Amino acid sequence: MTDDNTPSRRSILLGGAAALGAAGLGLLPAAPAAAATPWWRRGRFPGDPGNGKIVYGSSMGPQQTVPDFEKGIGTTLGCHRSYFKYVHDEQWRDMRRVALDDINNHRVPVISTKLPGPWQEVADGKHDGWLRNVAAGLGSVPGPVWFCLHHEPRGEQTPAAYRAMYKHAAPILHRFPNIAVTPILNGWIWQGGDDVEAWHIPEADLIGVDDYNPWWTYDTTEPNYRPWKTPERIWGEPIATCRRWGKPLFVAEYGVRYAYREPGRSAAWLTHAYEYALEQGLVALSYFNSGVESPNGTWVLDGERLDTFKNLIHRPESVHMI
Structure with a gap:
């Protein structure tokens, strides 16, 4: 494992020469220069791309491996979203293995995990052994990790318990300077009439949102028909909320299905989503490249959407x- 704080052979030799020179003059040797801070640690949070830049990536469904997908697009993903059930x-060993593989391939790992118990139990410290192992495992990898405890919270328990969980967990995770505490919220929190402020996590380094263009059919009589939505309509409120909270925002899941009667429309939507994200200062976009749990049709990239991606x-x- 490469340690960013390990001095190079050249720096050791130069340091030794300086010490000998100082000894010859009867002086104490100067303190060694501090190792340079990796550039992924120089922003607001680990892996911050900075103004005018975006970390662009995806999750990956069972249809393809990440390396095979990357061969097709001619580069590695900027970020890779992975999901774990307890x-x-x-x-934690599997989480660390995935994170290390991502970092070794120049991807920011976005790790989402469900928990060994209810949110309040985590808040009360009943699962600290598990949490410390996860933190130490992810904290040992040589690059940024965006880490989420229970993505898309809504309805299962209370917002107060969710906030308490992060208040307790954040100091454990923040012992490791490469881990960004990253709650990932459900778009329905904004669309469904929730009290959005009830989900405010002050301890977060950045906030993620999972939300999509829900359109899937031209048949408006379908019981589950959903209209086509623009990125502005989907992400406008989360953007405003995160500005109010003073937190960077990234879209941790999104997608658009192929508009089969209108060639080019879905590709244009992806391009517009990218440009809107840049304009609004979002730090990352992670496409949901999968058909898992998608009863109204897959989101898997192909054809014009794959070319655009x-x-x-x-x-x-x-x-x-990285």
Whole structure:
């Protein structure tokens, strides 16, 4: 494992020469220069791309491996979203393995996990052993990790318990300077009439939102018909909320289905989403490249949407933080 604080052979030799020179003059050697801070740690949070830049990536469904997808687009993803259900206390090893693979391939790992118990139990410290192992495992990798405890909270428990969980967990996670505490909220919090302020997590380094263009059919008589939505309509309120909270925002899941009667429309939507995100100062976009739990049709990139994704990830504004 590479340690950013490990001095190079050249710096050791130069330091030794300086010490010998100082000794010859009867002086104490100067203190060694501090190791340079990795550029992914120089922003507001670990992996901050900075103004006018965006971390562009995706999750990956079972249809394809990440390396195979990357071969097709000719570069690595800027970020890679992974999902974990709690199975056992040793699962931190799998999280660390995925995060390390991402970092070794120049991706920011976005790790979302469900929990060994209810939010309030985590808040009360009943799962601190698990949490400390996860923090230490992710904290040992040589790059930024955006980490979420229970993405898309809504309805299962109370916002107060969710806030309390993050208030308790954040100091444990923040012991490691590469971990960004990243609650990922459901778009329905804004669309469904919730008290948005009830979900304010002051301890967060950045906020994620999962929300999509929900359109899937031209048949407006379908019981589950959903209209086409612009990025402004989908993300406008989360953007305003995060500005009020003083938190950077990234879209942790989004997607658009193929508008099969209107070639080019879905591709244009993806391009507009990218440009809108840049204009509004979003730090990342992570496409949901999967059909899992998508009863009204897959989001998997193909055809014009895949071509557009490929073009966007090669734009100069799309950066790799590692």
